Amino acid sequence: MGKKVITFGEIMLRLSTPDYARIIQSTHFDATYGGGEANVAVSLAQLGIGAAHVTRFPDNELGKSATNLLRKYGVDTQHIRYGGDRLGIYFLETGASVRASKVIYDRSHSAFAGLEPDMIDWDEVFAGADWFHWTGITPAISAGAAACCAKAIDVANRKGLTVSADINYRKNLWQYGKTAGEVMPGLIAGCDIIVSGKGDARDILGITAKKPEGNELASVYSQIMERFPKVRKILNTTRGSVSASHNTLSGMLWNGREMLETQTYEMNPIIDRIGGGDAFMAGFIYGQLAYGDDQKALDFGVAASVLKHTIREDANLATVEEVEALLAGNTSGRLVR
Amino acid sequence: MGKKVITFGEIMLRLSTPDYARIIQSTHFDATYGGGEANVAVSLAQLGIGAAHVTRFPDNELGKSATNLLRKYGVDTQHIRYGGDRLGIYFLETGASVRASKVIYDRSHSAFAGLEPDMIDWDEVFAGADWFHWTGITPAISAGAAACCAKAIDVANRKGLTVSADINYRKNLWQYGKTAGEVMPGLIAGCDIIVSGKGDARDILGITAKKPEGNELASVYSQIMERFPKVRKILNTTRGSVSASHNTLSGMLWNGREMLETQTYEMNPIIDRIGGGDAFMAGFIYGQLAYGDDQKALDFGVAASVLKHTIREDANLATVEEVEALLAGNTSGRLVR
Amino acid sequence: MGKKVITFGEIMLRLSTPDYARIIQSTHFDATYGGGEANVAVSLAQLGIGAAHVTRFPDNELGKSATNLLRKYGVDTQHIRYGGDRLGIYFLETGASVRASKVIYDRSHSAFAGLEPDMIDWDEVFAGADWFHWTGITPAISAGAAACCAKAIDVANRKGLTVSADINYRKNLWQYGKTAGEVMPGLIAGCDIIVSGKGDARDILGITAKKPEGNELASVYSQIMERFPKVRKILNTTRGSVSASHNTLSGMLWNGREMLETQTYEMNPIIDRIGGGDAFMAGFIYGQLAYGDDQKALDFGVAASVLKHTIREDANLATVEEVEALLAGNTSGRLVR
Amino acid sequence: MGKKVITFGEIMLRLSTPDYARIIQSTHFDATYGGGEANVAVSLAQLGIGAAHVTRFPDNELGKSATNLLRKYGVDTQHIRYGGDRLGIYFLETGASVRASKVIYDRSHSAFAGLEPDMIDWDEVFAGADWFHWTGITPAISAGAAACCAKAIDVANRKGLTVSADINYRKNLWQYGKTAGEVMPGLIAGCDIIVSGKGDARDILGITAKKPEGNELASVYSQIMERFPKVRKILNTTRGSVSASHNTLSGMLWNGREMLETQTYEMNPIIDRIGGGDAFMAGFIYGQLAYGDDQKALDFGVAASVLKHTIREDANLATVEEVEALLAGNTSGRLVR
């Protein structure tokens, strides 16, 4: 398609117990590498969109392995920087039925947290690119990462890229002396499209629904758009949880005038729910670039995310054909010969 | 029981990704050997019926391994021929939820495709046998395989065996210059019992339901019987697909007068759906030989097939006791101590 | 909490096929060690209750491994005796959907069966202990084991411990010349709390519901209490089986006046149902010691058992926080970060 | 070749730790089935000799699995009897370097130990057979097994089969009230060929080398032949142990006149040394049947045994071509394309 998307964010070593084992039972871990923004890049590459990821890795075999994983799936890794102490790690125990999945983060002091703004030449990174995507995790990690992100958004805006963000509030991060409320508004101001739930809007921006008003989410989204005039689309998914093995998923998008919605999908059983939101974002970006239609892009994003829940590891490996088959109503899972 | 069934068809090396992995994620494959007709033989042997399988393997460790698998499960392998270039292979990616299972065939130029009619002495093969079973896959593979199959049916008829076939139309096969419509009628004419769906009847025989008529399938089956007077029973299963993990299954049989039906079973989760139809056929043959009653045989076939969906690899390893317990209404899966 | 519970019973090597494989398909077995009473001890230790298990192991690497497993999970193993010929074994084939799980026992002639009453100094074992738990499996194994159990109950009563038993009738045991009806009443007479189903009451005590009476179970339990005045609480769970993968569970307790009941939980998919009853008992004991309230203890026991069904191997590794979250209504399995 | 060999003996479930793990470290076991005499049968079948094994299995999935393993490798299993309580088990911890491999037997009370002489119709078993092979393990297991063995030797002699035995003294067996010295001489008397070390001769027959005499082994073997005139060949291997990973092996055969010897092979690394003696025996039997030459048969036996040490599980899966290549001096292990 000739389009190119740049993503920026931390990648961690993911160590997950196999076969629903508890961490205290497990004598080995399955290893892969993932992170919200990189998952978007990998997914876009599977969908045929050019994708480059910007991050920082320690200069050791773990950093090399993370680079290799991105390369394997066709992501351009030439802008990755090497240095710093360690690769962040997260441990994942996959739940089932009434037992929730559990994540233990061990990501402090990472190479990425040690990023400084002058380490990345964003003009070079964005040469020939169409879209820049970041998430609220990045500015939460360290002052340096936040400053890098701010600089990237500035340059992206200057060069005319579409800027999207999943503003994603994680309260356990934000340990470096600033709050999300202090940092995020300046970054959101440079975005065209954001993913935000009601909780994120409340926790980051202090925005809650005005009452009495028909649709709470529409109220929240309207206020966001009022405050951030560059933002022209806000979207999100709604997850229903029957159990750790059985969820439902639908999506909605506020374009400033109306709330677009998708059908609700059953996801049962869930093979791996990590990265479901990133798959949604990647699918939506694909849809915007391929169709230029909000409803189609939203539908594509949700269907992509539903397929992601059937695929192990962080990133969505579904193809355009597979997402389109699901969109065409093929939820039956008949054998493809 | 003293009964002996002969099956004839290709066996492939099956390479499947473990644990719902995608092929592009997988660094190893689980290996087994299977094929529609051989699956019937293995299943019959587990049910206590004498079974011999006729096929051709390359004279190497893969052919030896395939023979060994049949022997392991008690199938007589003395009539297998060795020679030719390669063993056909199929790659299987097992799906889940909305993601369908996917099969990649790599079966061209196989030892089986190189079969010539004079390689097998069917008089010797059928000595002491009661039943011959083949499927529509075999004549689709090569002219030689089709000719072998025709010869086998002739000899079986001459020696008074019951002949059954799953006429199973696979449009991606039939590459050797003949169509199913040219080859299959001559073979079906020699059968007593066939498995056929509406699609198979249409694609192979050009038969569709006459309208207006109560039961479409009955109309199709009546026309088939009219055209092939030796055929006295036509049967099939109906699969409902909630998702790749959750299907329903029921069976029906037309005896020329009425349409027998079975209950509908829930299959959730499905462990392995490959070979479900072969398990049905084997169960039905068992039922015919053990009970001599169409309804009982049909019920047994469907219950056997339902159990197959809980068993990994191609062939059904359920025992008579297990099928009978399911027929007796024990779908609850209580612990057997 | 400072409370200490003593459990007594056999532990076996558990050899289970991985990934729903049938035993006849499997070329390796997952190995762990478990037994009804030891499962209670392990579960209590995870819940923060002091627990010691008394048993007898052969003096070899298998006995050592079983001891190590108990130690790993914090169970006091100082009272374990070593000697005799072998460790009992059970083979487990985990079913799915309509295929039931299957257990093959190979437990005869075990070190535990060779127990003699003078091998264990119960006064020493019970020093500082609050509770003694046994099950109906132990007296079924051998005359020596039954005699040990009787002696333990006597000493426990003399020292004022609470005595509980899951009276659990297993008809395939009881091979040493005595019947459950001859042995069990004397042991039940020393109990404060028992777990019993209607079947156990009938098979062991010959007690069935008197008619006409409102609640059959209440009738049975009343008769038990009449016959065994020391017993002041009788409890049990009710399991509904949709399939081997999907069960429901609820619990009830008769306190001599009223029948307490819990909500009914869905368990789908079941990861491992072995030890569900032991998890219930451990949860109930925890609840008694922590809350001193029958309804809370019953609720805790059932919720603990439901969580157990999501955890592989025999013993429940759920924590108090996890059980309480489930009791608080969190059945949704949302990701815990 | 048209020759048929009958073997008779117990088969156990072998549970081995993977990858040099100690039993106390291992959370799973690799499972296979093996026994000295059955290993001979499997090996002969790979070498193209007809082989049938006679044994007794419990009538459960473990007995079925053991039968299936024999069938898989082409051994005739029609004479196997089903009944009794359990399948014997042995646990194997494979050593390396200075750490020896370790075996824990759990074989008492097996189905095989419960054999009674009238359970097997040896006239039927030996119909069309040329050779009968047994080992000193069988009469050590139980009085019934010893009686079966005696009967088999009698019938074999009556029918003119060659009878061979590995007289193999295992002091931990022989628990049923008779000593090897009481039972074995009567059985050895019916043999044509035996495998015996100096230790076996001393422990079973009380025969030691007369001094002064040149070759101790020749002295022992001469005395054995004097005492058992039917025995016309006595053979054995000599193993040199550098470490658990590195052994040497050579063979010798006394034909009553001279001591034939083979070259000494280096075996480094050893993959699996269980069944090395059985592979030797099978190779020797093959050599006798194929070449009718003692030196060639001895050479073939030793080379077969050396190859066995590179093959995991109990039985030798080497082919005639592979053994002959080794005999031809190809110890270099060059890649075979």
Add this chain to the structure above:
Amino acid sequence: MGKKVITFGEIMLRLSTPDYARIIQSTHFDATYGGGEANVAVSLAQLGIGAAHVTRFPDNELGKSATNLLRKYGVDTQHIRYGGDRLGIYFLETGASVRASKVIYDRSHSAFAGLEPDMIDWDEVFAGADWFHWTGITPAISAGAAACCAKAIDVANRKGLTVSADINYRKNLWQYGKTAGEVMPGLIAGCDIIVSGKGDARDILGITAKKPEGNELASVYSQIMERFPKVRKILNTTRGSVSASHNTLSGMLWNGREMLETQTYEMNPIIDRIGGGDAFMAGFIYGQLAYGDDQKALDFGVAASVLKHTIREDANLATVEEVEALLAGNTSGRLVR
């Protein structure tokens, strides 16, 4: 370093049995993708040299997986073509001690064999490149592959690239109607550097050592250079085989005047010997590009190959630092912290 090497050749799916298992024992295969020329590219990329591989894959998940593997290790895959029927496969059984490793090829009818000269624009491929490497396997596969190779050599010569070839004679290939002797000389004529053993020279070129002459190999190499004046360096390795687990390796290079030689390395144990020659070639190319010194390049090539034998899968993953440490005499394998 800024240098770029182009390699051209077939890549196959490699299916190997784990842990020294025989193919007939194995129920799963480890899967990777490799081929002589691609192995050179992967190895060069690890050594920091730009490398692009040219080949043809089927347009399915297997072709995609092979591409992904190359990308993972940093090889440029933009010139790969997609189409044709299947990916060639080879099965590998890794030997140990006296048991040789065994390869079964199943590579006929591959996508690569279907290559036609006009499918690849070599001018585009060679833009900015310094070196072109091919092997004698490629022209042996099909007339189309041979024609492609000829065209590539022509263009490479025209554009001034260094051309190297491992002329590697595989007699089981060359099935398409031409012999190596007919095709290879024309291709070798365009080379600057070739790898050839005495056997290759004899089988392909009919060149044998003239006698009496001091060094047989020097005689052969001199004759080759006489016949192919463009060839200015001929090199090879000598492998000594103690067993399948223990080899020795040294290298030699004829520069037209003298025979350079390296030290002889012990390789014990060998983890994976596939690709040893490719690692040698890659190391030699690295050495030529990095040092411009024949002795240093030869030394580097042999040391790289020795390290390859410790690394599983086809391609050498050793780094420059590791090879240099070995060259510096560090064969001791001390722990690197």
Add this chain to the structure above:
Amino acid sequence: MGKKVITFGEIMLRLSTPDYARIIQSTHFDATYGGGEANVAVSLAQLGIGAAHVTRFPDNELGKSATNLLRKYGVDTQHIRYGGDRLGIYFLETGASVRASKVIYDRSHSAFAGLEPDMIDWDEVFAGADWFHWTGITPAISAGAAACCAKAIDVANRKGLTVSADINYRKNLWQYGKTAGEVMPGLIAGCDIIVSGKGDARDILGITAKKPEGNELASVYSQIMERFPKVRKILNTTRGSVSASHNTLSGMLWNGREMLETQTYEMNPIIDRIGGGDAFMAGFIYGQLAYGDDQKALDFGVAASVLKHTIREDANLATVEEVEALLAGNTSGRLVR
């Protein structure tokens, strides 16, 4: 034996690649927990000596798992403290032949590094204890850990325990502002027995051999004893490295008068060399406590260490019987039945 040893030090999560895989190849890691001093405790517990380990773990599932591993092997864990941020991790790539094993440490900011002296009540810890062991790694980690160690040595001396240390200089540690030369002498001064190589003495104490003198090591050790009068025994092992797979090992001990030495053992193949020094220390402590004889203790230590090299994971699981068998000359690795 009634003796009790206290060890103190950090434990890390060890993540190792299976089967000689490189980190960049590996998609899973084997997980265990180990650390120099804890390895001594585990080994002592296997040898029948009471052992308690003091450390600090994060209060999460990883800390719990590390505690569980110690408990599993019988180490007293009651003095472990919980708190802080993370568990240190090390990644291990096991080498073979000429490829060295490689360790990547990721241990900064660990819970152990956050230790403060008042977190541990050493009077309580040492109650009833006979021996205290620490290593030079602990004071290198943080000022707090060094202060804890100093306090422990003081209290141990006051209470009359034997104090031993492996003074082990790791230059990559010591990042908190003090050098080993500043901190270690004060700690060594409180020791009775130390393990030190020539390098450690030079790097930590600035002590080198005086010349000319017969035995360099004796010169170094004499100077150490002169400087630290409490130290009465200094010991060490000498490792010869043929390759990563083949080492030799011997030991020596200076008692102030003479240099005791042991035989030199071959270790081939090495299964896991991590913890070899800890196994030596544990064996030596066992020997001191069991025999009270320096030569016997030294011999036992070296033999224990040699066995450790055959055992995977950090800690030695050899028993007294196994070490004694090796000491008795049984290096042959014959099968133990």
